Amino acid sequence: MIMEKIAELFIILILVSVVLNVSSPFIKFAIKLYSFQSLMLAFYILMGAVHFNSINLYGSFVITVIFKVILIPYFLFKTLKKVKIDKEIDMYIGIPEAVVFAGSLTLLSNLIAQKIVTVGITFGAFVFTISLATFLIGAMLMITRKTLFSQIIGFLTIDNAIFLAANSITHGMPLLVELGVLFDLFVSILILSILILNLRRNAAA
Amino acid sequence: MYELVLILPAAALIFSIFIDVLWMSYVQLIISTLVFLTVAAISLFFHSITVFFGGLFFVDYINLVILITVSVLELFVAFYSFGYVRTEIKHGLSKRKFKFYYFWKNLFIFSMMVSIMSNNLGIYWTGLEATTLATALLVSFNRTKESFEATWRYVIMCSAGIAIGLFAIVILYFTTSQVYGESLKSLSFINIMRAGSELDKNFLMLAFILALVGFGTKVGFAPMHNWLPDAHSQAPSPVSALLSGVLLNTALLGILRFYQINVSAGIYYPRYFLIGFGFFTILVSAFSIIKQTDYKRLFAFSSMENMGLIALGFGIGGIAVIGSLFQILFHALNKGALFLSSGNVLAVTHERKIEKIRNLSKNFPITGLMLLFGVMGISGMPPFAMFLGEIYIMFGVFKTNIWFGFLVFLLLIFIFAGLFSKILKMYIGVKDDENGRQNENRANSGTDKDNQDRGEIGVHPFMLYAPLILLLISSILLFYIPSPFLHIVKSASAEFGGKIIF
Amino acid sequence: MISSWTKISLKRVGTKNYTEIRVHINDMTYNYNIQHLIIGIVQFFVIVLLSPLFAGFIHKLKQRARGQKGINIFQFYINFNKLLKKEVVLSKDATFISNIAPYIVFVSYLVILLMLPAFYRYSLLGISSDVILIAYTLALSTFFMTLYAMDQGSAFGGLGASREWFLTVLSEPSLIFIFISLAIYTKQGRITDIFYFIQKGASNAFLYGVHSYAVSIAIPFLLFISLFIVSISENARIPIDNPETHLELTMFHEANILEASGKHLGIYEYGSYLKLTVFLTVMSLILFPYMAVNIYQIPMALIVYILKMIILCILIAGVEIVNPKMRVFRVPNVLSVSFILSLIAMILSIRGF
Secondary structure, rough: OOHHHHHHHHHHHHHHHHHHHOOEEEEHHHHHHHHHHHHHHHHHHHHHHHHHHHHHHHHHHHHHHHHHHHHHHHHHHHHHHHHOOEEEEEOOOHHHHHHHHHHHHHHHHHHHHHOOOOOOOOOOOHHHHHHHHHHHHHHHHHHOOOOOOHHHHHHHHHHHHHHHHHHHHHOOOHHHHHHHHHHHHHHHHHHHHHHHHHHHHHHHO | OOOHEEEEEEEEHHHHHOOOOOHHHHHHHHHHHHHHHHHHHHHOOOOEEEEOOOOEEOHHHHHHHHHHHHHHHHHHHHHHHHHHHHHHHHHHOHHHHHHHHHHHHHHHHHHHHHHHHHHHHHHHHHHHOOOOHHHHHHOOOOHHHHHHHHHHHHHHHHHHHHHHHHHHHHHHHHHHHHOOOOHHHHHHHHHHHHHHHHHHHHHHHHHHHHHHHHHHHHHHHHHOOOHHHHHHHHHHOHHHHHHHHHHHHHHHHHHHHHHHHHHOOOOOOHHHHHHHHHHHHHHHHHHHHHOOEEEEHHHHHHHHHHHHHHHHHHHHOHHHHHHHHHHHHHHHHHHHHHHHHHHHHHHHOOEEEEEOOHHHHHHHHHHHHHHHHHHHHHOOOOOOOOHHHHHHHHHHHHOHHHHHHHHEEEEEEEEHHHHHHHHHHHHOOOEEEEOOOOOOOOOOOOOHHHHHHHHHOOOHHHHHHHHHHHHHHOOOOOHOOOHHHHHHHHHHHHHHOOOOOO | HHHHHHHHHHHHHOOHHHHHHHHOOOOOOOOOOOHHHHHHHHHHHHHHHHHHHHHHHHHHHHHHHOOOOOOOOHHHHHHHHHHHOOOOOOOOOOOOOHHHHHHHHHHOOOHHHHHOOOOEEEOOOHHHHHHHHHHHHHHHHHHHHHHHHHHOOHHHHHHHHHHHHHHHHHHHHHHHHHHHHHHHHHOOHHHHHHHHHHHHHHHHHHHHOOOOOOOOOOHHHHHHHHHHHHHHHHHOOOOOOOOOOOOOOOOOHHHHOOOOOOHHHHHHHHHHHHHHHHHHHHHHHHHOOOOOHHHHHHHHHHHHHHHHHHHHHHHHHHHHHHOOOOOOHHHHHOOOOOOOHHHHHHHHOOOOO
């Protein structure tokens, strides 16, 4: 039971990091927050692995740490260094409005989750609410921000939300599938980084 | 035999890394022919669902239709690429670039095959995402600002959309894992269909909606279609043909799988979602076609319209399902012919704007005619097979609700008018010179060296005849549909609960 | 009002789980005796007397981190003593508000401190320590402080009052949400009961392994973050306000008491220490509720309380050292995060977990 309670703490930290991401206009901080968020996700998976004693989840923990906590933020930072931008992100709506909107999305996702998920299915309470909220806020980040990097961050946030849902209602997807998904994610980040570089070069020329 | 369909594209992928481009074009021809023959043999002797590669892959009637479509179009695209590579290299593009072209194209075909035939929904997802990534660098093949922007939009929107699809798969996995336990087994499509009504209906409902929105992004359903015209118009023409003709159908297959699962569990409402999205897509594309200035974007919107029509047909059910299944193949053939022949114009003139292209009947006699006939086909006019598909779908729609039928019909007429007004200007219109004076003589005088290069003469014959044969096949299919294919379509439509009335 | 919420959440949770909680935690009733009264008064005086010490400690830490020698840790007592002896100078435009406002501000903080169960569960006014009462008593003190600022007729007073309300309007909702979500989460109205409930539930769950429904690490943590941000803004701490300077551009809190002198200034200063103590105490209770129930646990509880306060002081001093002063227009960003976190905590506690 203590495992479950600690796992809830990690889930909450995921949501807190997403809300902070909405409130902060700095790209570097956003990438750091993404790394932190993935680490929390990995710890959540680890708690589940200890709780259920499932090898599948241990494997999931390891590949999450490798791909999401280390590799993807590393490449994003590398791209950021090459592009040489760390100014404030332009947004279509102001930050307080965006944050309040994120809160209302959480409320909405709580309503949906209450309709669908009955108590006791998930590992840790309110995981489904949080993952749905993270999902919606990630989509909001993609829509409301103009900078290319923050669209990537939004996309990655959506992906984290899905991973959270996958590891909460089930004991993780089969490892084969999970590996494929993470590999695809990684390659898509690489491609997007290449595109950012090319777009910057084109804009400069 | 079934394994060959996966092994051959993988072999082509490996060849494309090591072999020189000009040799590779021959290898590609051979392999595409072999794939086509394999698929043809499969469809000739196909009688029931077959599983291979340890249950990870399977062929049933529905994905067989798409498989046939892919193999046919791929064959012609291989022939076209043969000429395309030679023409472009002659015009000064580097060989290395075309090595990349073959590599990414084969990766794209391979991951599409994986995606289509996968029994496991997780593998389906992985394959579909891999197609996005493989085509990403093909879309930005021209390395211009517009193409990079189009690629950016394409990758970010499709990745996010497919991520939503992953959410659907996760929820489905959770639902089925209560029946089968947590293993690869409970992602297997055949197992899920077998579980049927044991599954939790609330979760299936959620999964379908998420899948429709998620994979629907990749199909190009209307509110999520922003990436489609850009990506399809910026890609090299053979890739555009593949993107429009088959990749959209591959994504649609995911939605159809979820639809099938819902139907097998006894939930029938998802058809309204399909109808709604399909109709809205037709509506949006109808109004977008009218104001297009770029002919490749025009065809991209037309594919959107056709995907909407196909989704509408699947939603209506009954005879419209048969129409939709026909439409999957026929649309691929016709749209392939259009994109390939527009590629000829683009390869010579390097001009994307409709207003800059005039008098195709003189400069491009074969290509121009093909564009005209292709547009006739794509808007459902009789000498071409799409007439059959559309008439079945419209028959179903009219049977359901006559007013709704009139509405859809009106939109189709709208699209027809939009397409024709543009293409006729390109075909027989006369270019204005700087003074606004019509000068017909300079364009077809033939003495100017520039004008000779601007004509069809420099184009490789394969580039001319591949789309022509595609159109011919499309025309023949209206009058004679091979009985094995008819059988496959009938059986596939039976899986959606369609009644077969002929 | 709280009881109606309790009913709603009862419906959501289902009665079965609720009775489970009632079995484990059944001593929510007050039976006052002389012992409670005496210890309550002692607790009150201990907190009130310690509060300048906490403020001094934070100040000292900040100065040491900057490389200065730092003030005497008891400096604020000396300042207060000195200020009390000086005479009060009031503006000629001042009305009676200027005479009563410092005392109302001071007394309202004292009343809140009378309610808070810092280290003994039965605080003196614990029976009436409703969370909404606490929130609005805090607002009352702000109200009178800003009235005082405007009453003196100086330009800075009006500016300070408007800025103070700018902050308060942004942080008040999150403060109220924090208290309400605590109330919903534990299904108790009084602040003493709330924290005793959390303490009891946690000890049941983690020490004896009894499953209790309302035990969670996550929600108090969320509330803690939210309250931390609110307390930094309400207490005029650095990322949001800097009370050490008297620059007109950066003043929030100081502009309100710029006209105060002598005894009034001393009372205001002491009031700000008390306010800091109120927030730190609530935070310490959310962080780790450990309250003595009988007389034998008091030494232990007192030590734990002072330890928690020292940790929180170090935390606040750390935040003040690390961050630069924030632009005024960025303040709503931070406070909206706090508001949303408390809102999320409330949403999640409505579900009854």
